[in-house]
Every structure is written in C-alpha cells, then in structure tokens.
Amino acid sequence: MLEVTGLEAAYGRARVLFGVDLSVEAGQLMCVMGRNGVGKTTLLNSVMGVLTPTAGKVVFDGRDVTRLPTYERVRLGMGYVPQGHETFPQLTVAENLQVTLEATRHRDRAAVAEALEVFPRLKEMLKRRAGFLSGGQQQQLAIARALVTRPRMLILDEPTEGIQPSIVLEIEQAIERLHKERGLAVLLVEQYLELALRLADGFVILDGGMVRHSGTAADLRDEEVRRLLAV
Amino acid sequence: MESLLNQLPIGLSIGAVLLLIALGLTFTFGQMGVINMAHGEFIMAGAYTAYMLQDWAGAQAAAVALPVAFALAGTMGWVLERTAIRHFYGRPLDTLLLTWGVSLVLQQAARDLFGAPNVQVVAPSWLNGGVTIGGGTLPYNRLFIMALAIACVAGIWAYQNRSAQGRRMRAVMQNRELAACSGVATARVDQLTFFIGSGLAGVAGVALTLIGPVGPSIGTYYIVDAFLVVVAGGLGQLRGAVIAALALGMLNSFAEFWTNASLAKVIVFAAIIVFLQFRPQGMFVLRSRALT
Numbered sequence: 163m164l165e166v167t168g169l170e171a172a173y174g175r176a177r178v179l180f181g182v183d184l185s186v187e188a189g190q191l192m193c194v195m196g197r198n199g200v201g202k203t204t205l206l207n208s209v210m211g212v213l214t215p216t217a218g219k220v221v222f223d224g225r226d227v228t229r230l231p232t233y234e235r236v237r238l239g240m241g242y243v244p245q246g247h248e249t250f251p252q253l254t255v256a257e258n259l260q261v262t263l264e265a266t267r268h269r270d271r272a273a274v275a276e277a278l279e280v281f282p283r284l285k286e287m288l289k290r291r292a293g294f295l296s297g298g299q300q301q302q303l304a305i306a307r308a309l310v311t312r313p314r315m316l317i318l319d320e321p322t323e324g325i326q327p328s329i330v331l332e333i334e335q336a337i338e339r340l341h342k343e344r345g346l347a348v349l350l351v352e353q354y355l356e357l358a359l360r361l362a363d364g365f366v367i368l369d370g371g372m373v374r375h376s377g378t379a380a381d382l383r384d385e386e387v388r389r390l391l392a393v
Numbered sequence: 394m395e396s397l398l399n400q401l402p403i404g405l406s407i408g409a410v411l412l413l414i415a416l417g418l419t420f421t422f423g424q425m426g427v428i429n430m431a432h433g434e435f436i437m438a439g440a441y442t443a444y445m446l447q448d449w450a451g452a453q454a455a456a457v458a459l460p461v462a463f464a465l466a467g468t469m470g471w472v473l474e475r476t477a478i479r480h481f482y483g484r485p486l487d488t489l490l491l492t493w494g495v496s497l498v499l500q501q502a503a504r505d506l507f508g509a510p511n512v513q514v515v516a517p518s519w520l521n522g523g524v525t526i527g528g529g530t531l532p533y534n535r536l537f538i539m540a541l542a543i544a545c546v547a548g549i550w551a552y553q554n555r556s557a558q559g560r561r562m563r564a565v566m567q568n569r570e571l572a573a574c575s576g577v578a579t580a581r582v583d584q585l586t587f588f589i590g591s592g593l594a595g596v597a598g599v600a601l602t603l604i605g606p607v608g609p610s611i612g613t614y615y616i617v618d619a620f621l622v623v624v625a626g627g628l629g630q631l632r633g634a635v636i637a638a639l640a641l642g643m644l645n646s647f648a649e650f651w652t653n654a655s656l657a658k659v660i661v662f663a664a665i666i667v668f669l670q671f672r673p674q675g676m677f678v679l680r681s682r683a684l685t
C-alpha cells in the first residue's frame with residue numbers, strides 16, 4: 163500500500179535521512195522506532211510532502227506521490243496525525259472537524275459522526291475551542307480529524323507522547339480497533355516498546371538516517387534490537 | 394466645544410477607512426507573513442476607479458465604484474500574489490523590497506495615466522449635508538463611510554464564521570501545516586485571501602474620494618497608519634483591528650485638532666510605542682505560523 167524507497171531529507175545543509183526504505187502492506191500496522199532526534203518525524207513529513215525530500219520515491223497505492231502537494235496525498239487516502247496533538251486552536255472542536263470535512267472529496271457528513279464514535283468524549287466538547295482542551299483531548303481530536311478524511315492508511319507520529327495516562331489507553335485502544343476491526347493500514351511512530359509489541363505487525367528501527375533493523379513484532383524481544391533503542 | 398464635537402465624526406470616519414485598509418494587511422500578514430508595501434496602491438486604484446467612472450456614472454460614480462474598485466483592486470492583489478509574492482514566501486525582507494518596488498512602479502504609472510496633480514471626485518448629492526446633534530454636525534459623507542466599514546466588517550465576519558471558504562481561511566491562518574494535512578489546498582486559500590484583502594483596500598480608496606482629493610501617492614498617506622493598526626491590533630485579528638483602527642483614527646484627529654498635523658503624527662507614534670511596551674503582541678494574540 164505504501165512503498166518508500168531511498169528517501170533522503172535534509173534541513174538546509176544538515177542531512178537527516180540517508181536513503182530510507184520502508185513498505186507497509188494493506189491492513190498492516192507498521193511501527194517506526196528509534197531514538198529521539200533520529201529523524202522519525204522527518205521521515206513522516208517527507209512521506210506526506212510537508213517536507214520535500216531531496217531524493218527517493220514515495221508510492222501510495224501504486225501511484226507515485228513524491229511530487230504531489232500534501233493536500234492531494236490526504237485526498238488520496240493518506241491520513242496524517244502530526245506529532246504534538248496539533249489542532250486549529252481558535253476553532254471549536256466541531257469547526258476543526260467541519261473544516262476538514264469541507265476539504266474532502268466525499269463531503270459525507272456521516273464521516274464526522276463516525277469519527278466521533280471512535281472518541282465519544284469529544285461529543286460533549288463540540289462547542290469548545292480546541293486550544294482549551296487538554297493535551298489528551300487535543301490528540302483525540304487530532305486523530306478524529308484525520309479520520310474525517312476517510313483515510314485508507316493512518317500515519318501517526320507518537321500519538322501518546324506527553325499525554326495523561328488515562329487517555330493514553332483510550333488512544334491505544336482506538337488505534338487497535340481501527341486497525342483490527344476496520345482493517346486500516348497504520349504507519350505508527352512509537353517510542354514505547356511495550357505498545358509496539360502489543361500492536362505492531364512489523365517494525366523498522368531508524369538509526370543514522372537509515373533503517374538499521376526491520377522485522378516482525380517477535381523480533382523486538384531481541385537484545386540487539388533493544389540496544390538500538392536504548393537512549 | 395462645538396468644533397471639538399465635530400472632530401468626532403472626522404476621527405471615526407478616518408478610523409473606518411484605516412480599518413478597511415488594515416483588514417487586508419492583517420490577513421495577508423497574519424496568514425502568509427507577507428508585508429505588502431504595494432497595498433497602499435490598491436487604495437489608489439480604488440480612488441481612481443471612482444474618478445474614471447465619473448464620465449459614465451456622473452455624480453453617482455462613488456457609489457457605482459464600490460464593487461468595481463473591490464474587483465479591480467482584488468484582481469491586482471491576486472495577480473501580484475500569483476506572479477511575484479508567492480515566489481518569496483518565507484523571505485519577508487525580500488517580499489518587503491519587492492512590494493515596495495511594485496508600489497513605486499504603480500505610483501509612477503498613475504502619474505503617467507492621470508497626471509501628477511490631485512483630482513477631485515464629485516460626491517453624490519445625497520451625501521451632501523448632515524444631521525445636527527447637540528451642537529455638533531454629523532456629515533452624511535462621513536456617516537456613509539462608517540456604515541460602509543460596518544458593512545464590510547459584518548461581511549468579513551460572516552465570511553469567516555459562516556462560509557466554508559472563510560473557515561478554511563481561519564484554519565490556514567491558525568495552523569498552515571495542519572490545514573494542508575487536513576486536505577486544504579492552502580495555496581488556493583492564499584489567493585482568495587489576497588483578493589479579498591486587496592479588494593477592501595480598493596473600497597477604502599473609494600471612501601477616501603468622499604472626503605478629499607485623489608493623487609498618485611494617496612496610498613502612502615494611509616499605509617503607515619494602517620500598519621500601526623495591524624501591529625497594535627494583533628496579527629490576523631478582526632476584533633483587534635476594529636478597536637485599534639478606531640482608537641488610532643480618534644487619536645489622530647484629536648491630536649491634530651489640538652496641535653498640528655506633524656506633531657499629531659509624533660503623538661500617535663509615541664502612543665503606539667508606549668502601548669507596544671506593554672503588549673508587544675498587540676491587543677489580541679493568534680498563534681500563527683508563517684510560510685517557510
């Protein structure tokens with residue numbers, strides 16, 4: 163479903179990615195792991211076109227999207243939840259979802275209701291400004307917003323980072339349900355080994371701007387793999 | 394006392410014009426981080442639109458010119474964004490120089506087309522005279538300008554809060570990257586914002602023909618004050634722009650009444666500097682991300 167080959171990215175002269183290869187099959191949950199600052203966010207931003215890669219190719223659903231603007235990729239079915247529970251802070255929760263719906267091709271109002279079903283708590287906050295929600299609630303809104311686009315693949319950047327434990331569990335379960343019940347393909351950046359072990363079908367570990375290790379969830383128990391993740 | 398009361402409509406109408414000008418600036422600045430020095434020349438374009446339409450619409454030119462000036466100035470802004478400014482996003486200094494250059498070219502073009510001396514636009518006869526309240530006079534032309542500004546602000550408010558396009562505009566202003574990640578075609582939103590913002594400057598230009606002569610450098614008289622409104626009101630903020638524009642218009646007219654034009658400018662600048670010491674972000678703050 164997603165095929166990334168030889169992806170390179172840089173900030174000015176500072177190169178971060180030196181040729182990343184990665185592939186996610188339909189219905190698969192792939193976990194990207196690696197130490198802080200190794201380039202996980204840079205990888206996802208390059209996959210989404212938020213950042214223009216300096217070399218390499220991104221193919222989604224058999225279509226080369228490397229040169230497409232971000233919003234076109236979203237409309238093709240790549241749902242992205244960037245790191246840091248991003249919202250439109252001065253729009254209400256309802257407006258956050260509506261503005262996203264109005265940018266989709268399907269324009270089906272039911273998509274908003276479906277997204278709210280995943281995080282029912284948001285229904286009580288529809289009139290509140292997103293900027294006034296707690297970090298965890300903002301993250302739920304961020305995922306709901308991505309779901310409104312009716313993605314065929316969900317791309318999540320550390321969805322549980324810095325979020326109160328009570329909500330971490332809800333978010334985890336939501337991701338699990340979306341993946342297992344709806345068969346959504348997921349590309350997940352996650353630092354917590356435990357969570358990755360529980361959810362992932364496969365994983366890649368980034369180090370030095372490349373994929374240093376890849377395998378199935380079972381391989382994550384390996385000592386050498388754990389060493390790559392140690393801070 | 395009587396003449397002091399007469400300063401009130403003058404201050405309010407100047408504030409209203411400043412508001413129309415500042416709205417466009419604050420949108421393009423708040424949304425795209427662009428300081429458009431050519432914005433003043435869209436005012437000029439609007440004013441000359443009223444002047445040109447006199448041949449055709451006679452004394453009703455100013456009224457007829459409102460929609461025409463909006464479309465003309467809006468199109469000029471849109472063309473400027475498409476052909477030049479968009480290539481310089483994320484480079485504020487280059488944009489400043491570029492648009493300043495465009496501003497000079499447009500002023501010269503106006504001198505070539507219409508001549509350097511000021512011209513007059515005859516106001517529609519239904520704007521002559523005024524109502525007398527408590528010893529002061531409220532001239533109809535200044536009342537009309539205030540009503541025009543109120544209508545424009547109401548229109549902008551409705552656009553931003555009630556239409557899909559306007560919601561997209563607010564979304565891009567608040568978090569450009571996330572807007573793109575939500576499927577919003579941000580470049581198209583930018584174009585529309587530029588069109589509307591520049592169009593409002595054209596409307597302001599028509600309003601100015603009701604209270605004074607028109608010249609090639611009419612924009613430069615107002616553009617600095619309009620920038621002050623943007624800075625004091627907070628970037629991209631409708632509410633802040635309204636309050637700051639009215640305050641600045643009043644301050645200007647009363648300072649001018651008590652002292653003289655140039656000393657008034659000094660007073661206004663000093664007031665803004667003091668204000669910014671206390672609120673460097675302006676009255677209202679919007680978390681916004683410039684283009685990179």
Ligand SMILES: Nc1ncnc2c1ncn2[C@@H]1O[C@H](COP(=O)(O)OP(=O)(O)OP(=O)(O)O)[C@@H](O)[C@H]1O
Pocket residue numbers: 173176178196197198199200201202203204205245
């Ligand atoms: N906008 C930027 N400009 C310059 N350098 C950047 C920028 N963003 C990230 N970097 C650098 O690129 C490298 C990779 O950053 P990135 O955010 O992709 O890491 P990450 O793996 O997502 O880290 P984390 O786990 O903390 O989220 C880091 O060294 C970082 O300092």
Ligand SMILES: [Mg+2]
Pocket residue numbers: 202203204245319
């Ligand atoms: Mg990151």
